[in-house]
Amino acid sequence: MIEISNLTVKFGGVTPLDGVSVRFEPGTCGLIGPNGAGKTTFFNVLSGFVRPVSGSISVFGEDLLSMAHYRRARWGLRRTFQTEQAIEELTVADNVAMVLEHAPGAPRGGARREAVLDALDFVGLDADPDCPVGTLGARERRLVEVARAVVGKPRLVLLDEPAAGLPDEETEHLGRVIARIPQETGALAILVDHDMSLVSACCSVTAVLDFGKIIAAGPTAEVLRDEQVIKAYLGTEEVAA
Ligand SMILES: Nc1ncnc2c1ncn2[C@@H]1O[C@H](COP(=O)(O)OP(=O)(O)OP(=O)(O)O)[C@@H](O)[C@H]1O
Numbered sequence: 050m051i052e053i054s055n056l057t058v059k060f061g062g063v064t065p066l067d068g069v070s071v072r073f074e075p076g077t078c079g080l081i082g083p084n085g086a087g088k089t090t091f092f093n094v095l096s097g098f099v100r101p102v103s104g105s106i107s108v109f110g111e112d113l114l115s116m117a118h119y120r121r122a123r124w125g126l127r128r129t130f131q132t133e134q135a136i137e138e139l140t141v142a143d144n145v146a147m148v149l150e151h152a153p154g155a156p157r158g159g160a161r162r163e164a165v166l167d168a169l170d171f172v173g174l175d176a177d178p179d180c181p182v183g184t185l186g187a188r189e190r191r192l193v194e195v196a197r198a199v200v201g202k203p204r205l206v207l208l209d210e211p212a213a214g215l216p217d218e219e220t221e222h223l224g225r226v227i228a229r230i231p232q233e234t235g236a237l238a239i240l241v242d243h244d245m246s247l248v249s250a251c252c253s254v255t256a257v258l259d260f261g262k263i264i265a266a267g268p269t270a271e272v273l274r275d276e277q278v279i280k281a282y283l284g285t286e287e288v289a290a
């Protein structure tokens with residue numbers, strides 16, 4: 050379980066997170082909110098790129114903020130980014146294996162290759178693991194990003210708009226993969242996305258950020274019917290989704 054208390058981030062005069070308190074239970078949890086609501090900033094705090102001015106984060110009983118950011122990766126924190134991170138010139142397998150590079154206790158040699166192939170199999174990537182990522186199409190590249198987030202033994206998987214720009218059918222496939230991350234890897238997963246059908250399909254519970262504050266949290270279907278949530282999205286394209 051992840052318990053966040055009174056988390057505040059300031060960038061000069063901007064307060065992208067303003068006294069956020071929220072709890073994520075094991076499973077795949079949703080985090081939604083309009084553009085600029087603070088979702089990516091929240092992930093940046095969890096992964097250690099951004100230091101909050103106040104607040105605490107307990108993950109499975111450990112104090113995350115006192116852990117150096119490189120230790121968080123070793124500990125099992127993984128994330129995808131809104132922009133793809135895989136290196137085009139490297140092979141699919143090397144891009145996924147890279148994540149395990151500096152993790153003490155991570156599988157090496159043949160066992161590492163096996164872990165990489167397991168992750169590729171789990172995400173349903175049928176491309177040749179030894180071809181460069183640069184030769185892949187958009188859908189396959191997204192699957193590589195997700196494979197990088199689930200390889201080995203992740204404990205917390207943060208997915209930042211993993212399906213953005215994908216056609217419906219491919220989003221549905223990705224949704225089935227994301228929904229299975231907890232049972233397959235044992236990790237708690239948090240999904241940020243603007244596609245409400247994806248969030249509904251993957252997440253039994255969802256929290257909503259708006260202007261840096263949590264305005265609703267609970268069962269996804271209830272949250273999406275919440276007046277305040279609908280109002281926060283009014284005038285944005287998501288309301289049609
Ligand atoms: N490094 C930064 N310096 C200053 N302001 C920033 C920085 N990063 C983000 N912000 C501001 O913080 C607020 C939250 O941004 P954030 O990227 O977390 O939103 P988001 O919910 O992920 O939006 P989107 O759905 O568009 O990805 C925005 O007002 C943004 O302009």
Ligand SMILES: [Mg+2]
Pocket residue numbers: 088089090131209
């Ligand atoms: Mg974002």
